[in-house]
Amino acid sequence: MSERDVMEYDVVTVGAGPAGLSFAIRLKQLKPELSVCVIEKASTIGAHILSGAVIEPGPLDELLPGWRDNPPPVCVPAAEDEFWHLTRTGGTKFPVIPPGMANHGNFIVSLGAMCAWLAPQAEALGVEIYPGFAAAEPLFDEAGAVCGVRIGDMGVARDGSHKPGYTQGIDIRAKVTVLAEGARGHLTKQLVRKFGLDAESDPQNFSIGIKELWQLPAGRVKPGKIFHSFGWPADTKTYGGSFIYHLDKDRVAIGYVSGLDYRDPNYQPYEAFQQFKHHPMVKPLLEGGEILSAGARAIVTGGWQSLPKVEMPGALLIGDTAGLLNVPKVKGTHQAIRSGMLAAEHLAAQDAPASAGFDARLRASPVMAELKKVRNIKPGFKKGLWFGLLNSAWETATAGLSPWTWRCKPDWSSLQKLDEAEKPRRDYVERTLPPRDRLAGVYFAATEHDEDQPVHLKVANTDICISQCAEEYGNPCQRFCPAGVYEIVQDEQGKRLQINAANCVHCKTCDIKDPYQIITWVTPEGGSGPNYQNL
Template identity: 55%
Template sequence: MEREAMPFDVVIVGAGPAGLSAAIRLRQLAAEHDRDLSVCVLEKGSEVGAHILSGCVIEPRSLDELIPDWRERGAPLHTPVTEDRFLFLTERGARRLPTPPQMRNHGNYIISLGNLCRWLAEQAEALGVEIFPGFAAAEVLYDEDGAVRGVATGDMGIGRDGKPTANYTPGVELHARMTLFAEGCRGSLTQGLFERFGLREGVDPQTYGIGIKELWEVQPERHQPGLVIHTVGWPLDAHTYGGSFLYHLEENLVAVGFVVGLDYENPYLSPFQEMQRFKLHPAIRPTFEGGRRIAYGARALNEGGFQAIPHLTFPGGALIGCAAGFLNVPKIKGTHTAMKSAMVAAEAVFDALARDEREPAGYPEALRRSWLWDELYRVRNIRPAFRWGLWGGMAYSALETYLLRGRAPWTLRHREPDHARLRPAAECRPIAYPKPDGVITFDRLSSVALANVFHEENQPPHLRLRDPEVPIRVNLARYDAPEQRYCPAGVYEIVEEEGRGPRLQINFANCVHCKTCDIKDPTQNIVWTVPEGGGGPNYPNM
């Protein structure tokens, strides 16, 4: 069946904070200049916010610029930060350390980023933006000159065998004069753009972390609205980058999360299990005693910072937000930077369209003149300094922050991608994790149930192997199948079949779209592609 085509001036892929901010800014500019400008936003989640997961403490700087009267409009920023604590944990103890300047949160808010995106979508629609949730952009469209001319959504109703079922519906082509990619960290279409246009040539490899988050309703006496706690140290060893957060929201809610840098070396490490045993620490466990866990999720995040930012534009469009990697790692914040990049890009796109140009060439230079560029430049050396371990990284960070003030005459480089850091299992020690108690700690399958994951099971698996022999021949033999442990949703299992030996089983229906497998697979044999639109987690307020 022939695909229907819909024309727009601008198509935006992804209804996260970047995509929605770009849409809002474009329509604001159209109104200011009395110009007609059609803007469409595609969202692969079942609704706006369904796939959004973040800590999240937001710095409202970009929101102030985009919608100055957001308070009067009822933006869901209800809990201002009242106190910061920074703890170093040993196995049994906790020592309070001075809070680094980047982690001080005076004037910031603890929020649900999913709920903020839902509110931003309302503001966008009120300005005339068309938002299509439940439609996954599965293909980039190119014109005869090789420029991007839009995207196509995935076909619906394709069976596991790759053949159309009775419910088959072809995808829709969305043609655009300009297309903005706001897919978030490790977007599948963005990866293809990197290759086609050489957008990563001459920049450092992107490096990543995985963030695992739970939302708890705790006992009132254990709740302190506005309290922000960050920890480093136990349960991770001194050579593995990572740490935790506890954010006390409104209504007795506490968000707890654990982040592990995906440049870790030990294939026996399980980020999910590290998060579970973290909650058993004597300084942490009391918060959750008597409470109940109400939500769970996981998501990869960019940690490469300034030196890993790719080339941002190409004929027909640009990259914005976490698709390009604007997270401020020392701050542990990326929403304000994602939004700012989107607003700057929107202004460049608006100008380019007025001149009938095919590429928003003014976007990178405008970004370099913005506060975002200076902010990321000043902290560029802190994350790569942790190659020297926890103590070396903290010592260098203090030097960079207090003495050099981000103006060091050198830039530390990211030397290799995360998947290349994994060591053979024979060189590493297995990690003994405690069994879940079902009260404070849990297994992965009961956790995935709280993510409200749904995929139509009669569809081709969206997690694909370049070579089906590699998981056993290489990953199992050399690394003891680390995909069994780095996946926070139990997607990958090594199963033994009588008379046939081991094989890798992919339970794609469990996938929470965190993208960790696409990043950490040591042979880069796993390829994450979009499933049918609307599939994946359905986070209510993460």
């Protein structure tokens, strides 16, 4: 094996999302002499980005003061808020919008398009950005500190052999590695474990967000209207809620979020979303329209008590990689940008960039103050919908000054076994809107993987799937995956687990919700995965 090529920088950032790009921009604004590189596993910047998204513009105003004169391609001022409790046949509109969800002064954006808009502004400052570069593993120096990342090899066959055109991945070495991978980052997961970064925090929690972008007949869309709901199709013990954001050009973004701490092993987040689309208040909006793009992504929801230590020797964590989303606001982009800027300011203040001290700086910042105020709201829903609502009202009224903190436990541990699980009444309806099933939904994600490459979903023991998991949980991987990646099939050898890795939309749900924690998501070849358009 030949020696790997090496590229060296002062700082390498893993992930070209809002946190990573904001960090790179701010660092070059403050210290233009530093060499800064951003690597991104998607084929193009923004292709793996999926979010609602409504953003608070304050941090962006600070980062790029003139951005409103040249806004992102999808950027609609918030005009009207609605918040509903839905039943199967109707709903009740709240007369008052919860304070955190009031969006006057905010903007509805496509976060993917916004990142594609941020990237050239970073490049104009001298940041080098490399899409299609999947960071496969961290690098360590002789002292054990992180000193960069190794890019995955290209052209490796499914059996591990080298195909024609095989290219060995390069090593990117840096004084500081900034992890901005988003929720459940592959490298972050490894480094949290290696350095014990979560030793003094609760386990991280997640939800899965499933989203579609629709083109509708003229006259239906009210640009700037923001609709949120809770209630049906979720039962009272399952955390779930919807959004409909009215964009320009007769488009709407519609989605549904399911907490991955759900109990029912038969619950299907994808089906819950499709059911929501058939609510009598929603279906008439969509009928006659067409889906432009669709996808799914894990959302980090643990909050203040689940924040790991965000520094380690040679590296630091920012954005959703750290876990900074504000769940009651249904927003994380402003937190991602803030944390990226804070990290840049921390490094720029030193003669030589170093990660030490960033954890204390972040915890003393407005980023964490915002999370502390709402730390008890999402965990309160673990006791059911109605307790969660009362608890939310209390925590909002007291600005989070309760003398207690609700604790978090791993999402996978909430799943009940078949013989002990309650069987909630779903009241689901017949579906007629597209897509017809999950595989049809994968088409709208435009996901692409070379099928002759190593499977990037590593199952440590498939015998458990066929025996223990089938008996205890009924193989929930077949239901929680929104892309139909996992199937239990019968052939001449008997039952076996079939992994349809080419369907994967990189949501990371399997890595989170698997009740035996034997599934590990790793990076496929750079450039693989979904190619989201304006999500």
